[in-house]
Amino acid sequence: MAGTPGYILEIHNLYYSYDNRNNVLSNINLGIKKGEKIALLGANGAGKSTLFLNMNGVYNKGNGEIFLSGTKVTRKNINRLRQSVGYVFQEPDSQIVGTTVLNEVSFGLVNLGLPESEIQKRTINILKEMNLYNYKDKPPHYLSGGEKKRVAIAGVIAMQPDIILFDEPMASLDPGNSLMFENILAKLEDKGKTIIISTHNTDFAYKWADRIIVIDNGSILADDKPIEIFTSEEILKKANLTKPMLLQVYEIIKKKYGKDLNTCGNAPKSINEFAKWFNHL
Amino acid sequence: MHIHNHFPIDYYAYNSAIRNWNTSYKMLFAFTAIIAVISSGNFFIPVYTFLFMGFVNTHIARLSIKEYLKALQIPFLFILLGSIAIGGNIILMLNIILKAASAVSAMYLVTLSTPAGEIITSLKRLHLPGLFIELMYLIYRYIFILSEEVHKMHNAGVARLGYINYRTSFKSFSMMLVNLLIVSLKNSRNYYNAMEARCYNGSIGFYNEKKKISWLQLLLFLIYFLFLITGQLASTI
């Protein structure tokens, strides 16, 4: 089987098991296009992180095929997958190896075997872009949680991946840092990066994503537009997801005032859209 | 900002005024000074080195005298007990005390001004096996992750009255270490994944900015040895 044109990353019939008995992932089929904003939802232990590790090539002993821009990924070109698909881990501490912010960001670039001048250029640029330049000589252990997260993201972006995977990025961030993270996301979207975020936060997924993949017990339960996912009681129940607050409010209002409200447009995705919609009533 | 000052020496090193001096230079300087001290047969070299290094550490590296004295206290008990065991000849005892204090002050030229990560990078130049250097980088990083974890666990233990008396505190202490070991070994799998996710291929390498050796640094080195040699010659004549 060859890759389908138009997809930046394609996964065919992927099965993965840690112990050769129980499949953690079974029959995963996915096609991802450039510039998509995808939220990956699912309970703890559903296989989200395992899927990410397969998408990025750290786990490569499963059955199935992965195509990167139409080229099949094999043992030999696995590093291309690891470079093209960046993975920002949930805990920055599990990702940071460097002894200073500067050399941490350079780690991946050194692994890619780039010439020193290129490494220097990219590292410095990323540090400036992420507002980390003033921290460059600081060791990771004297950084705050939000700063560590930024360093971890910088270390991944420096490798110039096309797709970036974020594993529960906002799990341990305070509101200020969550905002900082959303700004980083916006910047990455502007650059045309494809972004996949695994999260439990359905409010965020509903607001941000243009596609949602629900994974349950190692297989894909649903893969659709956010509105389709969050209005399907069956999917929500099966995957144990809470309906986004805004959507709930929207539905309550809609129920009370009747069906004619449909003329006022689609369900609002953000608080601004909601205000607009509400004022139109 | 959270600064958990688990290891004051590490913290001093990151804030030293001479942190940006070339690491290999500092290491070579300190090492040759230590060799001079331990090979010396008189009082001059240890006393001179102790004063010289004390000056550099407090006035050039800008460590406060209070912090420096505190750091010098660390080996104090060992030096004291050891020299008393040597006993007998008071001059011999004094000589050994001075030598040790002086060598420690020279070692502090490096350790109080150079973060361990940079020391490891310099050791890499000595062509130690790559695996050894790699383990050092990882262990250094993990030491701080674990210490942070201990800090959290200890606070949680205190909150649950785990340290209310001697018996319970002993038990809480050992349980904490057990949890620490189990959790951290589990996490270490993930740490490997994270390295591999960034194309780690079995050798850890970083890009670091070069630190040039300045004339001032060279001059300091020269001054130290010039006076050392002159003083030594003068004391032997």
Add this chain to the structure above:
Amino acid sequence: MVKKEKRIILATVLFAAVLGTGTTVSAMHIMEGYLPPGYCIAWGIISIPFLVAGFLKIKNLLAENRRNITLIAMSGAFIFVISSLKIPSLTGSCSHMTGTGLGAILFGPSAVSILGIIVLVFQAILLAHGGITTLGANTFSMAIAGPAISYCIYKTCQKAKASKPISIFLAAGIGDLSTYFITSIQLALAHNTPDGIMASFLKFLGVFAPTQLPLAILEGILTVLIIMALETYGTQELIEIGFIRKGASK
């Protein structure tokens, strides 16, 4: 003379006890500057073959599975961290575990030699315990001989069908004591008085006894508590980890 010496030692012990309440007692590290160059080199050379053996052992573990590297490094960091923690104590004085026996029982004596020397380097850099010129001597006593003796005692006790807590207690406690003996020998060799090496050795043993004897007992008890709890609560983890089981069963 003997009486006088005894008095000196007694005074020191009291002094140390008083001092010990405020200062950190560096376990049994020979300080920087304490050994003449010849001894520094000699102990370094003696340590090399053991370190090479440990290095090859770790290389083999990695050849089996490259992923073991973070596991091994984490074990090293763990030994460092437990050696940097204050043991809760009755007197208020600070003592620290050495981790020698624990490391030897969990990871095996050869891997511990490499982890041990790295831990010693960090103890010198971060804690100012020990030093660089004395690294060879400290490595021999704390990372090679101590763990090896611990391990042998543990295995012997097991063969003799001693109960597990007793085996662990003896292994860790005697491991500490032997480190203290060896360090005293090292110091006596380097700094012997006209009375001879033996007399010096006894004097070193004497002055360090007040800090080292209680430590050996504390370390023994703690190591028992830790390993027994590991076996009770961490069975699944130990199996998952594999490396530890291998180290402990071989």
